[in-house]
Amino acid sequence: MTPQSRIAAVAAPLVLILLWQLACLSGAFPAQVLVPPSEVARTLAALASSGELERHIGESMFRLGLGYVIGALAGLAFGATIALSRWAEAAFGPFFLALWQVPVIAFVPMLVIFLGIDEPFKVAIVILAAFFPIALATFDGVRGVPRTWFEVARVYRTRLPDLVWRILIPATVPAVLTGLRLALTRAWVVLIAAELLAADSGIGQMMEMGRQMFRIDVVLAGVVVSGVIGFALDRGAKAVERRATRWRTA
Amino acid sequence: MFPDVRSRPPAEAKAAARGALTISDLDKSFTIAGAPRAVLDGVNLTVKPGEFISIVGASGCGKSTLLRLIVGLDAEYSGEIRLDGERIATTSLDRGIVFQDHRLFPWMTLGQNIELALLNTDTPKARRAQIVADHIALVNLQGFETAYPHQLSGGMAQRAAIARALVTEPKLLLLDEPLGALDALTRVHVQNELQRIWMAQRSTMIMVTHDVEEALYLGDRVVVMSPNPGRIRRIVDVDLPHPRDRSAPLLHRLKDEILAELTARPADPANLVRLPGREER
Numbered sequence: 001m002t003p004q005s006r007i008a009a010v011a012a013p014l015v016l017i018l019l020w021q022l023a024c025l026s027g028a029f030p031a032q033v034l035v036p037p038s039e040v041a042r043t044l045a046a047l048a049s050s051g052e053l054e055r056h057i058g059e060s061m062f063r064l065g066l067g068y069v070i071g072a073l074a075g076l077a078f079g080a081t082i083a084l085s086r087w088a089e090a091a092f093g094p095f096f097l098a099l100w101q102v103p104v105i106a107f108v109p110m111l112v113i114f115l116g117i118d119e120p121f122k123v124a125i126v127i128l129a130a131f132f133p134i135a136l137a138t139f140d141g142v143r144g145v146p147r148t149w150f151e152v153a154r155v156y157r158t159r160l161p162d163l164v165w166r167i168l169i170p171a172t173v174p175a176v177l178t179g180l181r182l183a184l185t186r187a188w189v190v191l192i193a194a195e196l197l198a199a200d201s202g203i204g205q206m207m208e209m210g211r212q213m214f215r216i217d218v219v220l221a222g223v224v225v226s227g228v229i230g231f232a233l234d235r236g237a238k239a240v241e242r243r244a245t246r247w248r249t250a
Numbered sequence: 251m252f253p254d255v256r257s258r259p260p261a262e263a264k265a266a267a268r269g270a271l272t273i274s275d276l277d278k279s280f281t282i283a284g285a286p287r288a289v290l291d292g293v294n295l296t297v298k299p300g301e302f303i304s305i306v307g308a309s310g311c312g313k314s315t316l317l318r319l320i321v322g323l324d325a326e327y328s329g330e331i332r333l334d335g336e337r338i339a340t341t342s343l344d345r346g347i348v349f350q351d352h353r354l355f356p357w358m359t360l361g362q363n364i365e366l367a368l369l370n371t372d373t374p375k376a377r378r379a380q381i382v383a384d385h386i387a388l389v390n391l392q393g394f395e396t397a398y399p400h401q402l403s404g405g406m407a408q409r410a411a412i413a414r415a416l417v418t419e420p421k422l423l424l425l426d427e428p429l430g431a432l433d434a435l436t437r438v439h440v441q442n443e444l445q446r447i448w449m450a451q452r453s454t455m456i457m458v459t460h461d462v463e464e465a466l467y468l469g470d471r472v473v474v475m476s477p478n479p480g481r482i483r484r485i486v487d488v489d490l491p492h493p494r495d496r497s498a499p500l501l502h503r504l505k506d507e508i509l510a511e512l513t514a515r516p517a518d519p520a521n522l523v524r525l526p527g528r529e530e531r
Contacts, residue, residue, distance in 0.1 A: 151323055152353050154341050156367045156418070166366065170357040247357040247398045 035217045043217040044224065052206075057225065060191060060202040063119065067126025068187050072180060075131040079138025100136065104129045104190045108197055117198040122191060129190035130183040137179020141172035174245050181237035185230055192226045203229075268334060269421035269454030271297040271320070276329035278315060279479075288479035289315050293329070295473065295482065299421075302448055303456045304469030308512065312480025313458040317424045320456065321347045333422060343371060346415035350427040352407040354399040354414070360386065361395040364414045371418060385413040388447060405436035409443060416451065425457035429464065441467060449492055462508050466501045467494055474508055484511060 017037045023029070024036035047053035082089045082096070107128060115121040149171060153163050195204020203226050210218030276293040279286045289312040297303050305313045318324045320331055322341040331338045333345065354363045364382045373381065386392060389409040399407055408428055415423055428444075429437045445468055448455055459465050465472045466488055476483040486508060490500055 148349070148351070148353055149355070152355075154323060155321060155345075155347055157341060157343060157370045158366070159370055162366075162369050166358075166369075167355065170355070173357075245357075248400070 032214065032216065035220055039217050040220045040224065043215075044221045047206075047218070047221060053221075053225065056201060056203050056206045057229070060195065060204070061229075063122045063202065064126055064188055064191055067123040067191070068130045068184060070123070071127040071130030071187065072134050072183065074127070075134030075179075075183070076138050076176070078131070079135035080142055082135075083139045083142035096132075096135065100132050104132075105193055105197075108194060112198055117200065122194055122199060122202070125194040126187045126191050129187040133183040133186060134176070134179045137175050137182070138172065141175030141179070142168070144175060145171045174241075174248065177237075177241040177244055181234065181241055184237050185234050188226070188230050188233055269297075269299040270334050271295075271422060271454060271456075272330070272332045273320075274330045274332075276316075276319070276327060276331060278312070278319060278324075278327045290319075290327075291479040291481050293480070293482055295485075297454055297456065299454055300452045301454055302468055302470045303454075303473060304465035304471070305456065305458045305473045305475060306460060306462055306465045306508065306512070307475030307480070307483075308477050309460065310480075311475040311477035313475055314426055315480070317347065317426045317456065317458055320422070321345050321424050343418045344421045345424065346418060346420035346422070347424040347426060348408070348411050348415045348428045350430045352399070352411040354407060354410055356399050359396045359398055360391065360402070360410050363399070363410065364417050367414050367417045381417060385417045386410075388416070388450065389413040389443065403436070404432050405440050408432065408440060412444070412447065416447070416453075420453060422454045422456070423451075425455060427458055427460070429459070429461075437461075437464070444468060445493055462505050462512070463496075463501070466504050466508070467496060472504070472508065474511060484508075 020037050024031065024034055044053070078092075078096075082093055104125060108125065111121050111124050115124055145168060149167055150163075153167055158167070191202075192204040192207075195202040196208050197204075199205040199208070203222050207219045207222035210216070210222065273293055273295040276290055277288065278290040279288045281287070293316065295303075305316070307313050315324070319327050320333075320338065322338050322345065325339050338345075354360075355366070358366065361382055364385060365378055368378050368381065383395070386395060389412055391406060391409060391413065394402065394406065394410075399410070402410060408431075412425075412428065425444075429440050432440060441464055444457075448468070457465070457468060462472075466486075469488055472486040472488060473482055474484045474486065475481065486504055488501070488504065490498055494501070
């Protein structure tokens with residue numbers, strides 16, 4: 001990033017917050033409906049110092065971590081299977097692509113009936129959200145390995161374990177990492193939404209409670225926190241992606 | 251039984267024991283849109299150990315297909331391809347190939363790419379690094395061991411691919427238009443390198459190219475092929491010792507001859523442009 005673009009990246013949100021604050025000060029909207037940013041910041045500080053925010057973030061992150069790992073492993077395995085086996089692709093491909101078109105949130109009512117609104121439900125929703133993009137990226141990644149690279153392996157009579165570890169996996173890493181990154185932020189968004197709908201703790205539940213008690217400042221504090229965490233997750237995943245694919249032409 | 255080693259330098263005596271290729275009555279056809287289409291038709295060629303053969307011809311004359319058959323990437327053919335008496339049915343570390351695109355793996359360094367070729371050999375692990383270093387030196391890429399392919403120029407990447415192909419010490423090295431994607435100056439440079447490498451290694455080499463000058467500069471013999479289906483049209487002996495001088499009159503005379511042969515062929519009805527309405531009278 002150039003210094004100018006760095007300044008712009010900070011200045012634009014600051015200007016927006018300033019306009020927001022000015023709109024509140026103008027008195028055109030009731031203070032309870034349009035909460036000023038200063039109030040949101042105060043609430044955020046209070047939530048943080050009471051330890052409440054930390055608890056909600058911890059709960060959400062735990063669900064995200066557990067569900068994401070399970071969903072990613074399942075997605076990798078499934079994507080690789082349908083990419084490598086024509087039979088598996090024929091059997092599960094269309095079904096998978098049809099399910100992929102269903103918003104993950106649409107599974108909430110059914111999952112709530114089966115799993116209740118406790119941890120298993122929220123972990124399951126994260127698993128679902130992570131599974132699809134990762135399976136699809138893995139499928140594309142494995143299918144996208146050029147035939148010519150297999151020919152090189154045949155010429156040098158590379159053994160299967162070497163073919164898998166040294167050629168097949170590195171060749172699919174860029175596509176799979178992109179899928180892992182997209183799945184991570186997607187899973188985070190879906191988790192917050194699910195917590196809004198049905199939960200007893202977590203960032204989404206904190207926001208839902210705020211809404212019910214007409215504490216818009218708490219709702220907005222939740223918006224800020226989920227946005228910042230989502231942004232940090234994406235940045236972190238991008239950094240991992242760049243490090244792992246340094247060999248690529250920049 | 252009684253090899254006469256006195257009359258030859260030792261390196262050549264060693265090479266003489268290996269890398270003899272015989273191709274007899276080779277036919278190959280592909281099925282295109284349900285109909286078989288002959289790509290190679292009645293190819294016969296005997297390559298002496300340590301010989302450098304160039305193959306030239308218009309595109310579609312099956313020269314790349316021929317190399318794929320020899321290297322063993324395609325085993326469906328009729329006729330015989332034998333290396334030192336053994337029929338070729340699959341790939342082998344006895345036969346190396348350099349493709350037009352270098353096909354180095356982008357996530358491996360130059361050293362790792364070359365070492366990959368040694369993975370399925372019984373070369374002791376301790377010796378591998380030395381062998382890789384020797385071959386990097388052979389193609390003059392010292393100092394680039396840890397470079398990634400995207401950091402190499404086209405000519406360097408192609409030399410690296412040559413090093414990878416030679417690291418298993420194949421009896422026979424196949425070169426499928428290895429210099430086709432290089433600019434003119436780099437091309438001349440890598441041609442010189444290739445000649446030097448071949449003189450140092452003395453393994454049998456077969457290079458496909460569509461550059462007649464290149465074919466003559468490097469080849470002991472130049473096989474001229476004609477397309478549809480691919481046939482050997484003529485084999486030209488280039489009776490000049492290596493290293494060669496590019497300005498040798500013989501090379502220029504042969505070049506004119508081969509070019510005339512490749513361009514001024516009798517009109518083949520299949521290749522005529524048919525104008526609409528004139529098909530039938």
